[in-house]
Amino acid sequence: MEFIIETKNITKKYDGFTAVDSINLKVPKNSVYGVLGPNGAGKTTLISMLCTILKPTGGTGSVNGYDIQKQAKEVRESIGIVFQSRALDDILTGREHLEMHASLYGVPGNVRQDRIEEVLDLIALGKKADEYVKTYSGGMKRRLEIGRGLIHHPRVLFLDEPTLGLDPQTRESIWEYIKELNQAQDLTVLLTTHYMEEADKLCDEVAIINQGRIITADSPKNLKRELKADTLTLNVDSPEEFIIKVRSLKFIKEAFLLDGEVKLLVEMGENLIPEVVEFASREGFPIKSVELEHPSLEDVFIKFTGSKISSEGQ
Template sequence: MEYIIETQDISKKYDDFTAVNGVNLKVPKNSVYGVLGPNGAGKTTLISMLCTILHPTSGTATVNGYDVRKQPKEVRESIGIVFQSRALDDMLTGREHLEMHASLYGVPKDVRQTRIDEILDLIALGKKADEFVKTYSGGMKRRLEIGRGLIHHPKVLFLDEPTLGLDPQTRESIWEYIKELNQHQDVSVLMTTHYMEEADRLCDEISIINQGQIITSDSPRNLKRELKADTITMQVDKLEEFTRLVEKLDFVKETYVMDSEIKLLVERGENLVAELVNFANKHEIFVYSIELEHPNLEDVFLKYTGRTIQEEG
């Protein structure tokens, strides 16, 4: 398999704090690859090193075959970046943004306008191209940023939390756009996210990062298959007592207590809901609610860290 990005024990330290600790990734060419983790896990630091914005403390990486330490210019020419924070000038039009970046990236003048028109068509902003960015919606601004990152035909597009702060409907449209982009524009995508559904829906493969370290990597489907368990979430009135009792049941693989609820990992959970309610009633414990879920990436994160991604964040 051909890899567009490879890292070798890449690390970044700030005095006594290690933001990224010995990370090894292999990102297949023409894939959508996700780095999934809570806020503060090291995602942005990692992507910044791959983009040559930050210098690694140790280790290195190659992007499109170029070493981020020794060949930063070639790396930058190979990539497009969409930052987590907005980086648009509200007093410029969409077309002016693209013209400026085409010039900065050295897109030849004789093909520049054609390329800009291609990008405007690709991001569906042709009709708004000559309007000020301050009139754009959040989703339109994000599409413009993605289009700007593509102006010079990069081999890799880095997306740092691409749908952060967007409403659910706009987020869905950006997901569809990223999938179309990957499939039809011959560009590999590496994205960071803390949204489980985003990673599950978009990514061919993901690495889960926590406290600067990669804890597991695989396709979302395979990671969920590893669990071989359903999750039953219960709210009861005597949580500590119920936890002690339920941990002794043969069919309960693992338990996690969070706030006012308990999560049980079990096999074939649909056959156990009634049994758990009866078990609680038998011990005079009232069940406020009980919910069955099949494995998802939140459960994978919980398995490897013992906490939810929201708690880690």
């Protein structure tokens, strides 16, 4: 397998605080690769080092075969970037944005207009190209930012929280668009996200990051398969006492508390609900409610970190 992004123990420290701690990544060529984690986990710092915006304080990294420190110019020529914060000028048209960035990226004048038309077609903004950006919807603005990052035909596109702040319907349309770009443009996409569903639906491989470290990495399917368990969520009185008792059941793979509820990891959960309910009643812990969930990326994250990602995270 060919890897287009690789890091070896890449590290970033700020006055004694370690934002990124000895991360090793291998991103396959032409994949959509996700870095999943909460606000403050180190996602943006990591992507900023790979884009040569920040210099590592330790370790090494390469993008498209170029060293991110020794060959920063070549790295920048190989990549497109869409930042988390919006960076569009409302008084420019979509076309003017693309013209400006084509010039900044050094796209030759004799092919620039053809390239702009090509990108406008890719991002489905041809009919709105000559209208001011202030008239665009949130999804259209995001597509324009992605198109701007593609104007010079990069090998890698970095997306930092690409659907943050968008409504669910627009978010899904952006997912579809990113996937189509990946498949049609011989393009590797590395994105950061805190949305479990985004990582699950969009990414070929996901690296879970927490407190500056990569905890685990694999395809979403394999990560969920590793749990080999369904989750039973129980609402009972005295959950701390109950969890000690319930661990005596041989079929319980793992038991823990989360937000005051008891989480039990079991195989074939639907077959075990009656036995768990009977056990709880017998031990003096009548169950108020029980829910069955099959493994999700959130379960994987909770298993490896002991917490869940806030919906307000980054």
